[in-house]
Amino acid sequence: MASQQQLSAIKGAKVLMVGAGGIGCELLKTLALSGFQDIHIIDMDTIEVSNLNRQFLFRKSHVGLSKAKVARDAVLRFRPHVSITSYHANVKNQEFNVDFFKQFSVVLNGLDNLDARRHVNRLCLAADVPLVESGTTGFLGQVTVHVKGKTECYECQPKPAPKTYPVCTITSTPSKFVHCIVWAKDLLFTKLFGDKNQENDLNVRSSDPASSSDHAEDIFQLNKDETIEHYGRRVFDHVFGYNIEVALSNEDTWKNRNKPRPIYSRDILPEEPTKQNGNADKNCATDDQSLISAMTSLGIKNPQEIWSLMENSRIFIEAIKLFFTKREKDVGNLAFDKDDQLAVEFVTAAANIRAESFGIPMHSLFESKGIAGNIVHAIATTNAIIAGLIVIEAIKVLQNDANNYRMTYCLEHPSRKMLLMPVEPFEPNKSCYVCSETPLSLEINTHRAKLRDFVEKIVTAKLGMNFPLIMHGAALLYEVGDDLDEDMVANYTANLEKVLSELPSPVVSGTILSVEDLQQELSCSINIKHRDEFNEEKEPDGMVLSGWQQTPLEKDDCSKTLGNGESTSKTLPSAPDADKYDDSDMVASGRKRKLDEAVNISGEANSSKKPEVLDDDDDDLVMLDDGDDRNPAINKKKRLQ
Numbered sequence: 339m340a341s342q343q344q345l346s347a348i349k350g351a352k353v354l355m356v357g358a359g360g361i362g363c364e365l366l367k368t369l370a371l372s373g374f375q376d377i378h379i380i381d382m383d384t385i386e387v388s389n390l391n392r393q394f395l396f397r398k399s400h401v402g403l404s405k406a407k408v409a410r411d412a413v414l415r416f417r418p419h420v421s422i423t424s425y426h427a428n429v430k431n432q433e434f435n436v437d438f439f440k441q442f443s444v445v446l447n448g449l450d451n452l453d454a455r456r457h458v459n460r461l462c463l464a465a466d467v468p469l470v471e472s473g474t475t476g477f478l479g480q481v482t483v484h485v486k487g488k489t490e491c492y493e494c495q496p497k498p499a500p501k502t503y504p505v506c507t508i509t510s511t512p513s514k515f516v517h518c519i520v521w522a523k524d525l526l527f528t529k530l531f532g533d534k535n536q537e538n539d540l541n542v543r544s545s546d547p548a549s550s551s552d553h554a555e556d557i558f559q560l561n562k563d564e565t566i567e568h569y570g571r572r573v574f575d576h577v578f579g580y581n582i583e584v585a586l587s588n589e590d591t592w593k594n595r596n597k598p599r600p601i602y603s604r605d606i607l608p609e610e611p612t613k614q615n616g617n618a619d620k621n622c623a624t625d626d627q628s629l630i631s632a633m634t635s636l637g638i639k640n641p642q643e644i645w646s647l648m649e650n651s652r653i654f655i656e657a658i659k660l661f662f663t664k665r666e667k668d669v670g671n672l673a674f675d676k677d678d679q680l681a682v683e684f685v686t687a688a689a690n691i692r693a694e695s696f697g698i699p700m701h702s703l704f705e706s707k708g709i710a711g712n713i714v715h716a717i718a719t720t721n722a723i724i725a726g727l728i729v730i731e732a733i734k735v736l737q738n739d740a741n742n743y744r745m746t747y748c749l750e751h752p753s754r755k756m757l758l759m760p761v762e763p764f765e766p767n768k769s770c771y772v773c774s775e776t777p778l779s780l781e782i783n784t785h786r787a788k789l790r791d792f793v794e795k796i797v798t799a800k801l802g803m804n805f806p807l808i809m810h811g812a813a814l815l816y817e818v819g820d821d822l823d824e825d826m827v828a829n830y831t832a833n834l835e836k837v838l839s840e841l842p843s844p845v846v847s848g849t850i851l852s853v854e855d856l857q858q859e860l861s862c863s864i865n866i867k868h869r870d871e872f873n874e875e876k877e878p879d880g881m882v883l884s885g886w887q888q889t890p891l892e893k894d895d896c897s898k899t900l901g902n903g904e905s906t907s908k909t910l911p912s913a914p915d916a917d918k919y920d921d922s923d924m925v926a927s928g929r930k931r932k933l934d935e936a937v938n939i940s941g942e943a944n945s946s947k948k949p950e951v952l953d954d955d956d957d958d959l960v961m962l963d964d965g966d967d968r969n970p971a972i973n974k975k976k977r978l979q
């Protein structure tokens with residue numbers, strides 16, 4: 339039961355919710371039932387069938403309608419007197435500027451991507467409105483509180499980079515199914531159906547690289563006078579047969595590993611094109627490219643079953659045929675998309691054949707799609723718990739009860755008998771470029787890099803600015819905006835193509851650039867340092883920004899890595915490693931804190947005894963910022979050791 343004080347804080351509050359998806363639906367319901375009277379919701383999406391299992395305010399009849407509006411209508415049916423305002427729009431639109439944010443007492447995020455989260459963080463800082471941030475991934479979830487000047491902002495902590503794998507593991511020594519999936523979608527799929535000119539490590543390096551690359555030269559090209567069946571088999575034999583034989587010839591590789599087995603199509607499939615049991619006509623009849631399916635052609639129905647090696651091989655060849663006959667316009671431009679049925683079928687089959695070759699268990703299409711699309715299935719209960727925690731924190735924020743703010747992690751396994759782990763929020767990071775004035779510094783070749791490289795690789799990709807303005811002293815070098823006249827646009831476009839040292843106001847070593855985003859009201863200074871050379875593999879941008887934090891990629895014996903897409907958890911701050919707790923001090927932004935300051939969810943301090951670890955299976959919590967030696971303070975504070 340809320341106290342009288344809490345009730346009056348709730349009643350007087352004007353709340354902005356961003357995101358009306360899995361967390362958002364739960365949150366809106368909980369806000370309305372907790373007595374909030376004035377709620378605004380922004381969501382840019384429409385409802386999809388796949389949302390219905392957990393976004394319970396939506397029904398089948400709502401598919402295609404605005405999430406924000408339908409969520410509003412659904413809640414008004416059981417709380418008709420609450421004022422709910424919905425916006426079917428992107429929160430990054432200019433209408434949602436600092437003045438718009440200023441009208442709210444608190445902002446609550448139920449988003450699913452880093453970009454929008456960073457944007458809302460900046461507007462909350464600029465408008466000086468507290469933010470309660472949240473996220474879930476399967477059983478894991480977290481809620482954090484960000485109040486300007488009191489706690490860290492959403493960007494004070496480095497965000498984990500997407501999971502990546504060393505290229506040599508993917509190309510030569512896979513040991514897990516995910517390695518086969520990454521190989522199938524990022525290398526083989528791209529080689530066959532994407533941009534052929536793109537450098538690609540598909541071919542296994544043999545002890546005689548010249549011979550392997552000769553053989554590989556035109557293997558992926560469909561010859562004019564060959565049938566697609568023949569082409570498919572040729573590719574099959576090359577990647578699952580020949581390449582494996584080449585790899586086997588490098589004996590050192592296999593001294594401590596199981597040797598793979600070469601697989602040739604003639605050993606699996608009959609010489610003649612297989613007679614099909616399925617309904618190839620269905621593929622002929624459909625105009626909808628997304629319905630074209632090798633499973634349909636072959637009469638394979640159950641996506642949850644693990645196909646035999648023969649079925650995988652047939653799907654592999656059939657998918658190639660369908661791409662080249664029914665989707666020939668796409669071939670050459672495709673990138674893997676988890677919602678592209680034929681692409682998922684091809685990748686599943688290719689990954690399974692490779693897995694079989696390396697003695698790795700095969701997987702169903704359903705499982706492969708999850709791995710390839712980096713899908714962690716959402717769990718409605720986690721969303722409900724997180725929504726409840728958001729409201730608890732929001733009420734504390736409304737009462738200005740700073741001593742009791744908590745960031746709370748929802749764990750998969752109990753730690754110290756608790757599934758929810760509340761931790762006192764950290765103070766602002768004094769070197770955060772978003773919420774402090776600390777300048778960034780950029781090493782760049784000022785004689786070679788163009789302004790365009792700087793804008794794309796730094797200002798947009800790293801600093802996440804939407805409407806940047808770049809100044810050198812009083813000289814305006816670049817600007818994005820809706821109200822620029824033609825001459826200015828022409829001038830800025832010309833600047834983009836100039837190298838930094840040849841700009842009208844030359845940018846050289848020692849220059850301090852000022853970069854601002856007018857919409858986000860974020861500005862930062864960047865100290866430029868000229869550097870001649872960069873390591874292509876370790877510094878692929880050809881420039882190095884310091885002061886900006888992203889968790890480094892996992893290191894391995896290979897310096898190049900391949901990713902497996904983005905995970906939603908990447909957008910969340912990392913959870914403390916509960917199982918590695920001990921009672922030693924931790925350092926948090928210059929102050930010390932003891933483990934026993936972790937408190938239970940009601941906000942009371944826990945007893946100060948040593949934590950009891952019930953479950954030492956720590957694979958559900960990954961130290962995402964581990965090893966960041968560029969910022970030891972942050973590293974230490976999150977490690978809680």
Ligand SMILES: Nc1ncnc2c1ncn2[C@@H]1O[C@H](COP(=O)(O)OP(=O)(O)OP(=O)(O)O)[C@@H](O)[C@H]1O
Pocket residue numbers: 356357358359360361362380381382383388389405427428429430448449450451454716
């Ligand atoms: N920039 C943005 N502006 C407004 N709403 C956004 C923005 N980015 C994301 N959202 C919304 O945040 C919500 C996040 O919800 P959720 O994580 O449940 O994702 P979903 O798209 O509904 O589900 P799934 O991704 O699992 O299919 C979505 O409804 C999405 O439209």
Ligand SMILES: [Zn+2]
Pocket residue numbers: 490491492493494495766767770771772773774
């Ligand atoms: Zn910050």
